[in-house]
Amino acid sequence: MTWGGSVAATTLRRLYAALALLVTACALxxxxxxxxxxxxxxxxxxGKKLEDALESAAKGQADAIQKLNASKKRQSDLQKLVAQSQAGAKALETQVGVIANRSYRLGRSNTAAMLLDSSSPDIFLERVERLDMMAQVDGSTLKKYEDDLSAARQAKADIDREVAEQQKQVTALGKKKKEAELALASVGGxxxxxxxxxxxxxxxxxxxxxxxxxxxxxxxxxxxxxxxxxxxxxxxxxxxxxxxxxxxxxxxxxxxxxxxxxxxxxxxxxxxxxxxxxxxxxxxxxxxxxxxxxxxxxxxxxxxxxxxxxxxxxxxxxxxxxxxxxxxxxxxxxxxxxxxxxxx
Structure with a gap:
């Protein structure tokens, strides 16, 4: 009986010790x-009202800033395109002037006379080939000149649109800033x-x-x-x-x-x-x-x-x-x- 009681007491103490460890572990x-x-x-x-207002204002600001920065980048790219196109057209001005002067001096009648005045079929063909080559070079030069001028004009028009877009985004950003200020002011901030x-x-x-x-x-x-x-x-x-x-x-x-x-x-x-x-x-x-x-x-x-x-x-x-x-x-x-x- 004494032995059994001792075992029971020992077992009980171990259970208490295990329970204490479990409680400590849970607390930790x-x-x-x-x-x-x-x-x-x-x-x-x-509060929900403040959170929703701040979320809307912050998102509006972030969106306006992203669009504003994107527009500024596009404007910068367009300004580079204007400069490149104008430089290209400027470089061709001398060639365009030569073409214009030659066309004025020769004219259609002079060109026909030059061909008819050929002393042999070989010379005639040679002159035709020269005129054709000149026409191709002149046409290519004039096309490039016209394309450069057109690109510069279009880029300038696009820049004007980007300036308007930037003003729109600045206005939107200002509006969202005001909304944020009002929301914060409602709680004393x-x-x-x-x-x-x-x-x-x-x-x-x-x-x-x-x-x-x-x-x-x-x-x-x-x-x-x-x-x-x-x-x-x-x-x-x-x-x-x-x-x-x-x-x-x-x-x-x-x-x-x-x-x-x-x-x-x-x-x-x-x-x-x-x-x-x-x-x-x-x-x-x-x-x-x-x-x-x-x-x-x-x-x-x-x-x-x-x-x-x-x-x-x-x-x-x-x-x-x-x-x-x-x-x-x-x-x-x-x-x-x-x-x-x-x-x-």
Missing amino acids: LLAAPGSAAYADPKGESG GSAGSGFLDANSPLAKAAPRNSDGSWPKEGCTINDPTTTGCITPRLLNAYQNAKAAGFSHYVACFRHQDSGEHPKGRACDFSAHASGFVNEAATGADKDYGNRLAAYFIKNSDRLGVLYVIWYRQIWMPGTGWKAYSATGDAAAVHTNHVHLSVI
């Missing part, structure tokens, strides 16, 4: 970055921000673009490496570049919600705290980490297709730069514990 798992406890910085947004910039930030690998410089449309087709959801190829590129640049703190991308880019696979939240998403403002080394990460995304915004970045009560958009972001709430809501990245 829940506290570990990447767990469900840290995968969703709840209360992140400033919108003033100029000090920003987070670092000229020493490394360069990221550029995401693929269309041949005209625009961004291809992408769906949520890639398995999200940070959650069980999906993300776009462009967001994956941004995520991988940030990791390669040394930003190794915990990240959460896809998230189910009723607004914003997270449920579309176009946004990630990058924890500032080394231990994961902690609902308190980052300080010291953690805040410096967030500053450097935000600056990294801004320096590479054109390479990564950045739509906007939010960090430490400031928001960056492609057409406005850093502005105050004054949503109310906890550290997640005002983005003082994580850097939010949205891509086009």
Whole structure:
């Protein structure tokens, strides 16, 4: 009986010890970055209305900037074409003048007389061949001269159209800037921000673009490496570049919600705290980490297709730069514990 009781007591102690280890393991798992406890910085947004307004304004800015830059490039190419065509026509002016003078001096009657005055059939054929060759050379020269002038005229007309297109995009950009300012002002923000910039930030690998410089449309087709959801190829590129640049703190991308880019696979939240998403403002080394990460995304915004970045009560958009972001709430809501990245 004593032996049996001793065995039972030992077994019971082992069960308690195993249970304690299990509880400890569960607690560590829940506290570990990447767990469900840290995968969703709840209360992140400033509300659906603000999120939708900022998304629309940022997309409008990005689109206007892309079209404006494309138009400027086309205008630059057209200006080169004008210069080349005018130079080509200028080089042919002397030859065209010679042709005109010769045509004036010879005329049709003189040409016929020259042929009829041939002293032999051989001389007649030789003169016919010379005249034919001259006509071919003259025709080719005049055609090239006319083509160069025509190309210059067309390019100049196209330049005028590009100037009008640029003015259109500048107007569109101004409108979207105003929309962004009004949206931010509705929550007490919108003033100029000090920003987070670092000229020493490394360069990221550029995401693929269309041949005209625009961004291809992408769906949520890639398995999200940070959650069980999906993300776009462009967001994956941004995520991988940030990791390669040394930003190794915990990240959460896809998230189910009723607004914003997270449920579309176009946004990630990058924890500032080394231990994961902690609902308190980052300080010291953690805040410096967030500053450097935000600056990294801004320096590479054109390479990564950045739509906007939010960090430490400031928001960056492609057409406005850093502005105050004054949503109310906890550290997640005002983005003082994580850097939010949205891509086009």
